[in-house]
Amino acid sequence: MSQPEMPFLPTPDASASLLARGEAAAALALRLVGIGTWEVLPDGSGDIDAWPMRWSMETCRLLGLEPTEEPQSRGALRRSIVAEDMLARDAVADPAWRQRRPYTAEYRVLRPDGALRHIVEQAHVFSDPADGTERIFGILQDITDRRQADQALRGYNQLLRGITRAQSRLIAGRSRQETFGELLTCLLNYTGSEFGFIGERIGVFERAEQLQLCATAGTGWDTPVRDYYAGREQSRITLGDWAGVLGLKDRPFICNTPDPADGTSDLLPGHPPVNNYMLIPFAHDYGARGVIGLANAPSGYSARLPGRLDAVLNTCASLVWAYGANERRQRAEAELVSLNAELEQRIRRRTAELEAANAELESFSYSVSHDLRAPLRGIDGWSLALIEDYGPSLPGQAQGYLRQVREEVQHMGRLIEDLLEMSRVARVDLAAQPVDLAALAGQIVEGLCRQYPDRDVEFTSAADLKANGDAGLLRVALQNLLDNAWKFTAGRSPARVHLGARATLNETVYFVTDNGAGFDMNYAGKLFSPFRRLHRQSEFPGTGVGLATVQRIVRRHGGRIWAESAPGKGATFFFTLASGT
Amino acid sequence: MNTERTILLVEDNPSDVELTRRALVRKQISNSMVVANDGEEALEMLTARESHRRIHPAVILLDLNLPKVSGLEVLRRLRADAKTRLIPVVVLTTSNEERDITSSYALGANSYIRKSIDFVAFADTIAQLGRYWLTINEPPPAQAANGVVT
Numbered sequence: 001m002s003q004p005e006m007p008f009l010p011t012p013d014a015s016a017s018l019l020a021r022g023e024a025a026a027a028l029a030l031r032l033v034g035i036g037t038w039e040v041l042p043d044g045s046g047d048i049d050a051w052p053m054r055w056s057m058e059t060c061r062l063l064g065l066e067p068t069e070e071p072q073s074r075g076a077l078r079r080s081i082v083a084e085d086m087l088a089r090d091a092v093a094d095p096a097w098r099q100r101r102p103y104t105a106e107y108r109v110l111r112p113d114g115a116l117r118h119i120v121e122q123a124h125v126f127s128d129p130a131d132g133t134e135r136i137f138g139i140l141q142d143i144t145d146r147r148q149a150d151q152a153l154r155g156y157n158q159l160l161r162g163i164t165r166a167q168s169r170l171i172a173g174r175s176r177q178e179t180f181g182e183l184l185t186c187l188l189n190y191t192g193s194e195f196g197f198i199g200e201r202i203g204v205f206e207r208a209e210q211l212q213l214c215a216t217a218g219t220g221w222d223t224p225v226r227d228y229y230a231g232r233e234q235s236r237i238t239l240g241d242w243a244g245v246l247g248l249k250d251r252p253f254i255c256n257t258p259d260p261a262d263g264t265s266d267l268l269p270g271h272p273p274v275n276n277y278m279l280i281p282f283a284h285d286y287g288a289r290g291v292i293g294l295a296n297a298p299s300g301y302s303a304r305l306p307g308r309l310d311a312v313l314n315t316c317a318s319l320v321w322a323y324g325a326n327e328r329r330q331r332a333e334a335e336l337v338s339l340n341a342e343l344e345q346r347i348r349r350r351t352a353e354l355e356a357a358n359a360e361l362e363s364f365s366y367s368v369s370h371d372l373r374a375p376l377r378g379i380d381g382w383s384l385a386l387i388e389d390y391g392p393s394l395p396g397q398a399q400g401y402l403r404q405v406r407e408e409v410q411h412m413g414r415l416i417e418d419l420l421e422m423s424r425v426a427r428v429d430l431a432a433q434p435v436d437l438a439a440l441a442g443q444i445v446e447g448l449c450r451q452y453p454d455r456d457v458e459f460t461s462a463a464d465l466k467a468n469g470d471a472g473l474l475r476v477a478l479q480n481l482l483d484n485a486w487k488f489t490a491g492r493s494p495a496r497v498h499l500g501a502r503a504t505l506n507e508t509v510y511f512v513t514d515n516g517a518g519f520d521m522n523y524a525g526k527l528f529s530p531f532r533r534l535h536r537q538s539e540f541p542g543t544g545v546g547l548a549t550v551q552r553i554v555r556r557h558g559g560r561i562w563a564e565s566a567p568g569k570g571a572t573f574f575f576t577l578a579s580g581t
Numbered sequence: 582m583n584t585e586r587t588i589l590l591v592e593d594n595p596s597d598v599e600l601t602r603r604a605l606v607r608k609q610i611s612n613s614m615v616v617a618n619d620g621e622e623a624l625e626m627l628t629a630r631e632s633h634r635r636i637h638p639a640v641i642l643l644d645l646n647l648p649k650v651s652g653l654e655v656l657r658r659l660r661a662d663a664k665t666r667l668i669p670v671v672v673l674t675t676s677n678e679e680r681d682i683t684s685s686y687a688l689g690a691n692s693y694i695r696k697s698i699d700f701v702a703f704a705d706t707i708a709q710l711g712r713y714w715l716t717i718n719e720p721p722p723a724q725a726a727n728g729v730v731t
Binding site for chain 2: 160243366371373375376377378381382383384385388404409410413
């Protein structure tokens with residue numbers, strides 16, 4: 001078994017080598033953790049450059065120098081330090097050396113091979129227990145990796161803050177350009193890129209990917225180039241337009257050594273040269289939403305970079321979707337607004353048409369009232385004049401004809417009256433108020449009894465029939481219904497007429513029922529049309545307008561009217577008043 | 582100045598004019614009915630500058646639906662004119678429109694009569710009107726009506 005090259009524990013019998021072994025273990029430990037050491041023996045002179053200095057092998061390695069056992073000096077150490085950091089280090093270390101104080105300094109060293117490393121130097125003063133001389137002992141540690149990790153973390157934090165800011169802008173309702181501009185600026189800073197863009201994918205058109213640019217950014221561009229992109233921020237571009245590069249791919253595309261043959265030679269005049277670039281698509285649920293393009297990072301783009309941009313890519317996809325949704329909502333709102341405006345205009349037009357029609361109807365009924373009635377009076381008057389002046393010389397039949405003429409005139413007069421009333425019912429303003437239908441009916445029945453004293457009619461009504469409606473119109477409606485009941489019970493003795501009401505779930509149904517002639521339900525549909533009559537004039541005289549008028553009144557109150565009957569079995573007219581219950 | 586009491590009928594329908602005259606004559610109310618065939622003519626007769634051409638009826642029977650100047654306008658001008666503002670005016674018309682009735686009274690009509698289509702009823706109405714305004718009613722003093730007293 002061979003002696004282990006680097007034993008960790010000293011053997012108890014070899015006390016002489018105990019110390020040497022301890023030193024070797026310490027040196028090994030320092031080497032493993034990358035710590036170099038040095039030692040200075042202050043010689044009492046004021047010239048600190050002349051103080052003898054010894055470096056460990058690891059110190060030489062840290063500084064990128066050939067390991068050597070040769071004595072070194074402060075000057076040799078300072079030569080490795082980057083010029084701009086050296087004075088700061090001297091300001092800390094030199095007084096500490098002279099005054100035998102501990103210190104810590106940080107600086108960068110430039111190795112002969114050109115590598116730049118971050119170093120932390122710590123020194124301590126102690127007295128040699130053997131001879132009491134004072135020595136300064138220092139260590140050098142390479143903290144480049146830690147520095148880079150810190151920097152990466154800081155950069156990443158900035159990126160995350162940028163994402164938050166971009167999202168806030170969306171929430172605050174800022175423009176698409178502003179929001180994506182914020183993100184793009186963060187990306188440029190994070191990747192060290194010179195310029196770039198974020199574009200939303202529109203689709204493929206003429207075999208080229210169509211993008212709508214959300215943001216473009218870059219420094220040091222010529223005005224024409226800025227104008228070129230600015231002019232396209234709201235419009236579509238084909239990705240080929242951008243630096244003449246390739247179509248959108250599903251995976252990130254990195255090119256650190258562009259070949260002029262691949263299209264970068266198609267750059268617009270004035271476009272800054274593209275030294276390297278990266279295209280990263282971002283996706284949301286159903287495939288690619290857009291692409292981020294970055295160019296001219298000082299040391300190119302690493303293949304690991306897209307993976308670190310996941311949060312930004314997701315944000316871009318969400319923002320593109322959100323702005324799309326916003327714009328869709330705004331479009332829908334705008335459509336709604338214009339639809340409403342159109343609707344209102346249509347309503348205004350219709351209202352105007354209706355008002356015109358109403359005015360026309362009014363003037364029509366006015367002339368009906370005047371111009372149709374006047375000739376009737378003439379016909380009647382002159383027929384009468386004939387009878388009065390020439391009656392004795394007229395044959396009896398001729399006198400009968402003249403009487404017939406006068407009867408027809410009166411019928412025509414009633415028709416005109418009823419028509420006028422029907423049109424008035426449609427025109428009059430509705431003034432709703434509580435109305436007691438029973439009391440109203442009582443007054444009407446009194447009039448009917450006076451008008452037909454010979455009739456034997458038993459009229460009954462529910463005690464308290466409250467309704468809400470226009471008293472004048474409801475009186476007209478009840479008058480017509482009761483007139484009808486009186487008329488169609490002409491042959492009955494006693495005739496029975498009843499006014500009642502029954503409450504259903506959500507309305508009150510009023511009804512007038514009689515034991516009169518009734519009608520065939522097959523013709524019930526014609527009951528409420530003007531001039532429709534279900535009985536011969538010789539049986540029951542009338543104009544056929546009354547029920548049409550009642551229906552108009554009921555409808556103006558928002559109610560319905562219908563009837564039930566059978567020939568010879570009486571009739572019942574039901575109606576509701578929407579405003580009445 | 583007229584001593585005999587006259588009726589001024591303002592009516593454009595000749596048939597109505599003749600029937601009205603006939604009713605008055607048959608009921609032996611009056612022979613002195615003057616007719617104006619439209620509103621303009623009525624105003625001329627009632628407000629002429631020359632007093633000898635001016636008539637001063639005991640009552641004016643005024644139709645509303647008149648050519649040229651409407652009945653309501655005639656009424657308005659009569660009531661605005663000191664010479665005519667006190668002459669009794671009976672609106673005699675086929676209209677029973679509420680607004681016509683309201684306007685007539687608002688403008689100072691003394692009565693509003695709707696002409697019936699039934700001529701018997703119409704003739705009775707005319708006879709009653711004539712009897713009332715020509716024999717029963719005490720007319721405003723002519724001087725006051727003529728605007729002498731103001």
